[in-house]
Amino acid sequence: MSGKASESEESGSKNAVxxxxxxxxxLGTKNxxxxxxxxxxxxxxxxGxxxxxxxGEDIMYKVVNYLSDCHLVTEESKIVDLGCGNGVMILELAREGFKNLTGLDYSENAIELSKTLVTTNEHDATFKMANLLEEPDxxxxxxxxxxxxxxxFDAISLCPDLPQSEARAKYFTNVVNLMTEQSIFILTSCNWTTPELISMSADYLKVQxxxxxxxFMFGGKCGNVVSIVVFNKK
Known part of the structure; x- marks a missing residue:
């Protein structure tokens, strides 16, 4: 999945773009x-x-380390990985000591792979089939x-089956429904800049x-290959 050239986060993160x-x-299809x-x-x-x-591992560890250092998060916090894929993130969180882990994915093979990876490494987690483009109710x-x-969210943004505005609305509504007033949501993207993520989610989430x-530098402007934004429920 190729990322878009990033805009300057400093100049655009607080304004709608x-x-x-x-x-x-x-890459946006279940098949x-x-x-x-x-x-x-x-x-x-x-x-094996x-x-x-x-x-990449560096980006994964940035998220894992953030959670390990966050005063709002404990080893008993309920953590869900939306689109757990092969289960590597769940495994790293388990290795870090987090005990209440859930992986969601709409791919049956991803769920089986995640379960196999985690249990082979002698850790526990819950895995559920779920499609975040399902009707929220x-x-x-x-x-x-x-x-x-x-x-x-990057893959959802490439889905050919729905207008992208509709897909985004279903996705963010379903994410918000998973959150309490105190929850945090960490969204990592290579297809969208930080200002774009903030703008698209503005009706549902607020930036923490x-x-x-x-x-990287390009054309005299500084940008990021990957954006990671921590949100709270609006």
Whole structure:
């Protein structure tokens, strides 16, 4: 999944920005991810290969370290990974000592792979099939202290089956329904800049802070390859 060139976060993060829809892609389809995680599941079972760490290990550890240092989060906090994929994030959180972990994914093969990875490494977690583009009144997944998304919103933004404005509305409504008034939601994206994430979620969420990520210079402007924003329920 290729990221967009990032705007300056310093100049745009507090103001609404125009958001252009992304071109739909097979990366936004369930069939693509079922096939992808089927291959990863076979690789893990046959060769012990875990598979891709979405956005790289450095970005994953930034989120894990943030949670470890956050005074609002304890080892007993209920944490859900939205679009858990191969389960690497759940495994790293378990290794860090977090005990109340749930992974959600709409791919059956992803759920099986995640379960296999976590149990093979002698940790515990709960995994549930769920589609965050489902009608919000049809999902009842409980409440969590921490909601994490590392790449799922990016994939949803490439979905060819719904207008992107409708997909975003369903996604953010479903995320908010997982949160309490004290919950935090950490959204990690390579397709959207921080100002764009803030603008798209403004009707549902408010910004608590951003997590610094590696920067690059292009055309005299400074930007980020990956954006990580910490939200609270509005």
């Amino acid at each position: 125009a958001v252009e829809d992304l071109k739909p892609s097979e 693509y991810w079922e096939d992808n995680f089927k291959d990863e599941l076979n690789d893990f079972k046959n060769h 290969i875990i598979g891709d760490v979405w956005f 049809k999902l009842d997944l409980g409440k969590y202290d921490v909601c994490l998304d590392k790449g799922t 802070e951003t997590i610094p990520t590696p920067q």
